Each structure stands twice: as C-alpha cells, then as structure tokens.
Amino acid sequence: MSKFKLNRDYTRLNVRIKNYPERKEKLLINDYGKWVLLKEEEYKKYLFDDMDEVLFKKLEENHIIRTPENARDILESFRNYNWNVGNGTSLQILVPTLRCNFTCKYCYALRRNVDEQGFDMTEETAKKTVDFIFQSPAKSMVIEFTGGEPLLKFDIIKFVVEYAKELNKKHKKILDFAIVTNGNLLDDEKFEFIRKNKIGLCFSLDGPKDLHDFHRKFTHDPKKSSYEDVSRKIKFYRLEKGYNRTFAIPVITKYSLNRYKDIIKEYVLHGLPIFRFKYVTYFGFAVKGWESLFYEPEEFIEAWKRVIRFLLFLNKKGIRAQENLASYILMKIVNNRDPGFAELERPCGAFIGQALYDYDGSIYTCDEARTMDEEFKIGNVYEDTFYDLTRNKLCKTMVSNSSLLSFNCDNCPWYPYCGICPVENYKMHGSLVVNLPSTHRCKIHKAMIDYLFDLLLHSPEDAPYLRKWGDSLDNKIPEKIPSEEEFDALVKEFESKYGE
Ligand code: SF4
C-alpha cells in the first residue's frame, strides 16, 4: 500500500502500457481490459505518488489502482470479464452430415461428396449427442448445425431440436439453435420449421456474383450460379418474409481482398447490417490452395482498415452497417464485456466453451479441431461423460496454452482483448507452443485492436459510431435499404473524399 499526499491508501494494479509519443499520451490497461488515457504529466504523477484528487478518482474509477472503495467492484469486474472460464460448454456444434452439394475453394470442413455413404448422423447418435450436450452445466446454450451441408439431413435437425426442447423442459436452460448453410436446399417447408423454432440461419455470401460463383460451386453443375440461388433465398426469407434471424458471412480470399466495396454493397442491398470481413483460415481444403487463397497479414489489415473507414462513412450517411469482429473487440474495449466470441476467447473455448459432435458421435475440442484427424478428438458420445472430458489432458493443455500467460507476448498492451487458436498454431507450425507474435493471427488481431483504439481515442467523428458497434450487434432488418443507384453514388462520394 502506498499513501499519496492526500493521505489515501491505494495499490497499483498490474497494467500494460501503449505509448502515443507524438501526442505525449499513455494508455494504461489493466488485466481485464479496463483502461485510462493519461497525459505524460499525469502518468508521472501516478508513477511518483504525486496524484491530486482528480487524477486519483480517474484511476480509481478505471481500476488502475485499488482502493478500499473500489475493491469489491474490481473483484466483480474481474469475475464478469472472465465469465467464460467457469461457464460450462455453451456452443454445441453438431454435424448432421459431412456430405455437401457444394465444393468451395476454402472449405475447412473437408466435406464429402453428396452421394457418398457413411457420413450421416443416425437418430441414435443424435439422441446420444443431445443427452451428452445436456450434461453441460451452462445455463444458456446454442446448438449449432454445421456440415457438410446440414440441410441434407433435415430429419436429424428436426429430431435434435424437438428432443432438445423436450429435455429442456426439465433443465430449463436458455436454449438457442442455429444452422450454417449454403442455402440451396432451403424451401418453405423447412423454413416454417425454422421460423417456428426461432432457429438462426447463417448463409454464406461471398460478395457479388463473379466472386461468389468463383469461390462456391455446385458439385454436380459447376457452371450453375450459386450466387443467384443464395441471393434469392436471402432476399425472400429475410426481406419478404421478414425473418430477422438470418445472417450471412463472406470468406475473404486473395481474389476478394480488394473488392470490399462490392462485397459490402451486396450486404447492404440484402438488408444485412452485420458484415464480417473474415480472413480465410488454414484448415481443410484451404490448406491445399493456401498459396493462391491467402495474403500477407499486412495486406489483409490494409484492406480491413479500408472496410472500417467505408462502413463508418456509410454510418454517417445513415446506413446501418458494422463489422462483426471489430464489434466484438469493441464490446471488450468500450463496455469491458467479453462477448464470448470463439475467435477472441482467452483461454480459447476448447471444450470449456465449445465442443463439436461429428456425424459418428466423435467429440472434438472445437469446430476447427475436427479437420485434424484424431489428434484433437477427445471422446465419443457413446463412451464418455461430460465429466470425463472436463478432466481431459488435451483440453487442459489447450486451455492453459491459450491463456497467453506463458508465451512471448511480452508486455503487449492488447493482451486483455486478444484470443488465440492452439489448433491453428498446431496446424500451421506443428506445435501448440509457438512464438505468438510471429503468427498471422497475432499480426492481424494486434493491428485491428491498435487501429480501433486509435480511432476511439483520437477520432471524435468516428468514436460515437464505434461505441455503438461496441454496444450490440444489431441485426434487425433496416427500415430503409438504399437502391443500387443510391449506393453507387455513395461509393463515388467515398472514393472522391478518401481516394480509395
Ligand atoms: S464450405 Fe460449406 S458449402 Fe462449401 S463445400 Fe464446405 S461444407 Fe459445403
């Protein structure tokens, strides 16, 4: 305990520091992401126990120092920020089939051909899986169907939803469902079931026709446009039927990196205000085509920054649009709340936050892990209990490994907002233990957090919009969707203003 000249007791908490030398400012961030921006003179006063009342209050309110007055609040904030550690597995990913009627260039799922046999989940396995899932102590859970193309086994989706709801009468969890789909097999009958059960529908939409069709082809008719199909479905079910629980996501490859305005235009015109500029990941079929699909992290970041500038420009013109990963980072920065988003989790979600149940009942630590042969398989719904897997050595290793405490992050100021993927590290570098700052993911996330903080602190015209992104992801269908001509006029204005 120190005593400063106002005769008040306090303890300095551990902080990381980001310097803005040209502005003579220092950003101090504590271990659970609360922060304060100080002028250099203020920093010196903090350092040399020479604070006045105003500075003391500022540091106390932002948990840079602990005092008898804020000690309880600090404990509470620390617990809230790390809620995911003791929450129980809440994202339950289920593969009704590994078959798919598409062949996408970056497919990480290692999908099988649509007419291959032996890759579908049986009702017996589905039942065992749901029984297993309900052993999780999580109070709220999402059961997500992925593939292959999950709509090929809609009977299993129906069975799981109905059986899970039945079990939940006893368990009383907050239960949600989502389907990740290419959209091709969606029809009115399936949609009625989806709507009745409020199931989230997540489509893939890679951008305009040429890009989408280039990335995503039908296996049996590669010349047919998959864009036209998915575009029609999104417009029909989201805009005409008014189903708000529709989402879409593009995967950004070397081919689409600089087409961000065209891709965002597709999202705006489809009434999709949440947009994710998702970098391609080193899994599944993407590994084969890596050289032709991926870019240097620096190239990606330059494009991503242009995306943020463009979206903020649209916001100022009254168009609701936000980048998904940026919004999750901002939730941590602005509201000191961990949104539980898998790619930014620390520790990562390996079984403590998510699990993947393959079509044959195999259990993997997470979605990415299933592409790694047996290495990340931790059990089977027929043989293991949830309790067995909480003691699994691989899960424990991954959790401690991804806490970032033992790696070369040195004093990286962005540590409280960051998340790593041990499976990706293993896949790319052959080891769970890697020099994190040299990885693609670190370079990308570091630059993202850096850029967002800089805008928040130093760009008063952008900060209010970014704060709004950090409040929530607003997926409601916008009241007004601009016409193509109106959007093109905005693009022109943006280009002449920013030269991009
Ligand atoms: S990314 Fe999805 S739709 Fe495309 S091939 Fe893979 S499983 Fe099928």
Ligand code: SF4
């Ligand atoms: S992984 Fe990179 S961005 Fe994350 S804390 Fe470590 S050095 Fe910082």
